[in-house]
Amino acid sequence: MPDDEPFDLAGCLERVRKRDQLAARELVEHLHPLVIRIVRSHLPRRVLEEDLAQDVFLKMFTRIDQYKGEVPFTHWVSRIAVTTCIDQLRAQKRRPEMRMADLSETEAEVLGNVITNENDVAPDDALEARELVHKLLDQLKPEDRMVIQYLDLEQKSLAEISQMTGWNQTLIKVRAFRARRKLQRFYRELTDKESK
Amino acid sequence: MSADDKSWQKLVAAARKAPPIVADESAPYGFSTRVAALAFAQQPQGQSAFARLSLKAAAFACVLALGAVAANYTAIKGAFSEEPATAGGDDPIAEVVDLGS
Numbered sequence: 001m002p003d004d005e006p007f008d009l010a011g012c013l014e015r016v017r018k019r020d021q022l023a024a025r026e027l028v029e030h031l032h033p034l035v036i037r038i039v040r041s042h043l044p045r046r047v048l049e050e051d052l053a054q055d056v057f058l059k060m061f062t063r064i065d066q067y068k069g070e071v072p073f074t075h076w077v078s079r080i081a082v083t084t085c086i087d088q089l090r091a092q093k094r095r096p097e098m099r100m101a102d103l104s105e106t107e108a109e110v111l112g113n114v115i116t117n118e119n120d121v122a123p124d125d126a127l128e129a130r131e132l133v134h135k136l137l138d139q140l141k142p143e144d145r146m147v148i149q150y151l152d153l154e155q156k157s158l159a160e161i162s163q164m165t166g167w168n169q170t171l172i173k174v175r176a177f178r179a180r181r182k183l184q185r186f187y188r189e190l191t192d193k194e195s196k
Numbered sequence: 197m198s199a200d201d202k203s204w205q206k207l208v209a210a211a212r213k214a215p216p217i218v219a220d221e222s223a224p225y226g227f228s229t230r231v232a233a234l235a236f237a238q239q240p241q242g243q244s245a246f247a248r249l250s251l252k253a254a255a256f257a258c259v260l261a262l263g264a265v266a267a268n269y270t271a272i273k274g275a276f277s278e279e280p281a282t283a284g285g286d287d288p289i290a291e292v293v294d295l296g297s
Contacts, residue, residue: 025228028231032227114210129210133207
């Protein structure tokens with residue numbers, strides 16, 4: 001299929017429902033960037049992104065007859081991807097409690113700077129800051145982690161998160177509040193242990 | 197905003213400055229073919245005639261069994277209630293004791 005032609009999603013879905021394999025392949029190629037972005041941002045440890053993406057697509061094909069067009073198809077697929085990732089994250093063994101000793105020297109320095117509020121994080125330490133954020137987020141429940149990642153890291157709006165996850169905006173706010181409180185507790189515990 | 201909140205916001209602001217991870221988002225070679233094949237292999241095209249017939253046969257057998265139980269209910273109930281007395285009468289030890297006395 002040429003790249004400059006707009007993708008006929010409705011026509012493709014119709015052909016997929018008639019069990020047209022070529023249409024199914026075109027649909028996978030078309031949706032892969034959307035699915036892989038979600039999978040990469042919420043990939044559990046020791047799970048291959050390709051395997052998880054495959055699971056998402058297989059679920060999509062299994063449920064395709066249930067799609068009634070109430071929401072855009074891409075939102076519907078996003079929700080399947082989000083729930084598949086959450087299920088995988090729930091299934092994985094909980095990461096042991098994080099300690100200061102688990103952090104690299106730069107990560108500990110970055111954490112020290114943000115906690116004491118003395119110095120800003122140096123631009124060169126942005127990668128370590130991102131790694132540290134992910135380590136802290138790993139301590140949260142999958143749903144809470146997802147909300148904080150979308151809100152604070154990817155700066156998505158409540159409406160966008162709602163479209164992607166299917167959760168209503170009140171639930172998202174509640175999850176964000178709960179997750180931030182837990183993060184604060186982790187912070188305190190981490191620094192308390194360090195000071196003892 | 198609490199001090200912990202401020203430090204979290206500071207940390208995520210720093211994390212956002214990290215260069216985005218550039219990775220190819222297109223499907224790997226052969227991925228779509230494999231997924232499409234697996235998807236259609238998982239969804240059988242309706243039930244086979246044999247499966248449909250088996251289900252009907254199983255339902256018919258259940259109805260027949262229930263009918264048989266209902267028709268012979270009195271006999272079945274009687275058989276169970278009479279069993280202890282019959283069993284007592286056939287007790288070989290009791291018969292030997294009776295012969296001795």
